[in-house]
């Protein structure tokens with residue numbers, strides 16, 4: 001059966017099902033032109049890496065090359081389906097411009113060299129910096145796209161062997177708020193819900209989450225529920241007319257940056273109508289009174305004014321959510337990349353706590369991840385957090401790590417919260433951070449205010465190492481470039497949004513001299529001769545499986561317990577959800593089903609922060625507030641966005657994604673079908689605004705903010721008037737084409753601002769003020 005109509009059909013045919021039924025299987029396959037299924041010599045088990053959904057897929061191999069992919073029918077996540085980017089994107093592995101040898105800067109130019117030359121230079125610089133300036137002169141900026149084994153190794157090297165506090169991931173731009181919101185409400189990171197909640201929910205509420213384009217397989221599951229008997233109601237909160245909005249029972253399109261007011265309005269109605277589970281509140285939470293007082297100040301009429309929405313629609317949404325029997329909520333970048341990111345995301349948790357909707361089928365919260373392996377960056381402590389969701393402010397947690405790594409506890413930095421990425425760049429700008437090692441991320445396109453980022457990364461005094469699979473915009477600024485093996489060329493595990501762990505096996509050899517990130521980190525550790533307290537090599541492992549086993553020991557007894565898993569157990573069947581241990585040998589579908597939380601003062605991952613200022617609570621304050629480790633209801637005042645539309649910059653600029661591209665397009669831009677489906681940047685403008693500005697469909701439009709200027713082709717839609725949307729995928733790399741739009745910049749981040757949520761430190765990509773001008777006809 002043909003399940004898909006090619007590139008124009010991202011979601012494929014419907015397989016309807018009813019509430020409580022099992023989602024039917026549908027196996028999606030795509031093979032290279034001219035390759036028949038029987039010509040595939042081996043199918044190698046893996047999972048998807050172009051989003052956070054964690055779809056199980058098999059990689060088809062013939063004559064040592066990848067020739068296609070096929071969904072894994074047995075996998076709990078996708079039941080055989082494959083996202084459009086994964087269906088075609090594997091071709092990028094064999095793109096002609098893969099990095100195949102290390103590069104080193106000589107006389108201002110990057111030239112090819114061998115591994116010894118490249119690594120010796122990194123070691124020489126590291127040693128000199130450690131001797132002269134100490135560990136804080138070295139920083140690591142990593143990713144949400146490596147494997148668990150790689151992050152754990154990187155975390156041990158950075159936190160343990162070197163002892164620097166400057167370790168963060170691009171997860172800071174992505175899911176820092178997801179982690180933070182979970183810590184604030186439940187004392188610990190860890191996704192409460194499960195994708196199977198889609199099968200049971202009678203209401204699904206999506207907050208700033210365009211799941212249709214960003215987790216297409218999860219959306220297929222929702223579409224199949226919508227096509228079946230007894231479909232769920234959908235509440236969509238997004239200023240744009242996304243595919244989710246088009247399927248919504250109620251679509252609220254707030255002014256960007258007003259999410260906290262909107263959430264307070266929903267909670268106002270829920271409390272006002274007493275759609276509240278008082279016994280749940282009584283037995284499992286602290287903090288309800290503060291919430292009651294706070295949201296009483298947000299009646300629908302006031303919220304409607306702040307958010308620019310209809311009060312009746314807000315009431316309708318509140319009624320649907322307030323009377324749901326099984327409520328599933330999902331949250332993503334429309335909330336996370338905002339000035340009150342954590343405060344807004346926490347209010348979604350509050351809806352579930354006051355309604356007592358947690359830990360039962362259909363009652364789930366998904367504080368979404370974005371990247372395929374972002375969960376592991378957080379768990380393994382490669383994002384600044386400490387490994388195993390350990391609390392940097394709890395000395396006994398530091399002692400546990402010191403024991404595991406066989407180091408003196410003083411060696412592991414815990415004098416201050418981990419340095420977040422934007423702060424690391426500030427240190428580089430000021431010159432105290434002298435070496436930055438960037439792995440699997442492309443900051444010269446993905447960080448805000450690019451003119452500044454380029455200047456910082458290009459500084460002579462900063463030694464910049466870039467480890468990637470392609471020559472990116474960032475690699476061009478590097479002093480040393482290291483060629484990495486990609487997905488399918490190395491073995492390892494990773495964990496998706498709903499805690500499902502997958503094994504991804506090596507299917508083919510990496511090109512040229514490229515090496516896996518794990519091999520590169522271990523090679524660095526050996527050349528640096530890092531040692532533990534007894535003189536043994538640090539880290540002591542050599543292979544992915546050994547790294548996994550070391551991680552299992554580190555996770556033992558912590559929420560993200562992997563002790564019941566193994567490579568052997570992950571082979572053959574479905575992915576498995578953590579915690580997986582003696583008590584839960586088959587994994588754990590939902591957290592908190594017993595109303596108990598990982599929030600006890602001695603066990604919790606964090607003591608929490610003030611939601612407005614981000615000031616951390618003292619351990620004693622936390623203990624007094626939450627001695628029994630209950631869920632924490634935290635209220636928040638609404639604060640207007642820092643940069644709002646003004647007479648000079650009258651439009652609210654938001655940025656985000658399209659279904660066909662992944663981030664800075666290093667893979668999807670090198671995939672012919674995906675590239676052709678969206679080859680050039682555009683800007684979404686409302687029909688009304690376009691009319692006023694004399695802009696027609698396809699016209700070239702200049703978008704200007706105080707930071708810079710971009711040109712893009714106009715796409716006229718029913719987006720909320722006064723708001724414009726720019727996809728952030730397009731840097732200046734563009735294969736053989738001119739990446740610029742008629743001489744103009746085209747990266748959205750030329751326009752965005754250097755600013756972040758005070759709690760999660762996630763940069764703000766979704767509120768800026770801009771002005772528009774037609775500069776010409778269709779480019």
Ligand SMILES: Nc1nc2c(c(=O)[nH]1)N[C@H]1C(S)=C(S)[C@@H](COP(=O)(O)OP(=O)(O)OC[C@H]3O[C@@H](n4cnc5c(=O)[nH]c(N)nc54)[C@H](O)[C@@H]3O)O[C@H]1N2
Nearest residue numbers: 051208210214256257332333334370371656657659662663
């Ligand atoms: N096709 C594709 N899929 C991807 C990715 C990709 O690059 N391409 N990346 C992956 C990653 S890493 C991530 S993090 C996820 C991101 O997935 P999403 O968060 O779903 O994607 P975005 O487009 O960044 O933002 C979601 C929505 O937020 C809305 N929004 C903007 N401002 C506001 C606001 O103030 N309030 C509200 N309520 N909504 C607002 C935008 O209109 C947009 O539709 O996608 C993952 N999946």
Ligand SMILES: Nc1nc2c(c(=O)[nH]1)N[C@H]1C(S)=C(S)[C@@H](COP(=O)(O)OP(=O)(O)OC[C@H]3O[C@@H](n4cnc5c(=O)[nH]c(N)nc54)[C@H](O)[C@@H]3O)O[C@H]1N2
Nearest residue numbers: 173174440441442446467468484655656663664666728765
């Ligand atoms: N304006 C705006 N900016 C944004 C966002 C937005 O919505 N708007 N979203 C933010 C979010 S949520 C995210 S996640 C970031 C994403 O931003 P980036 O992390 O910069 O995005 P990618 O293009 O995925 O970069 C990953 C890099 O890793 C390389 N790579 C892939 N696999 C491997 C591997 O196995 N090993 C190594 N060493 N390298 C590998 C790829 O070639 C690529 O260069 O962008 C953020 N920036």
Ligand SMILES: [Mo]
Nearest residue numbers: 173174370371
């Ligand atoms: Mo992300």
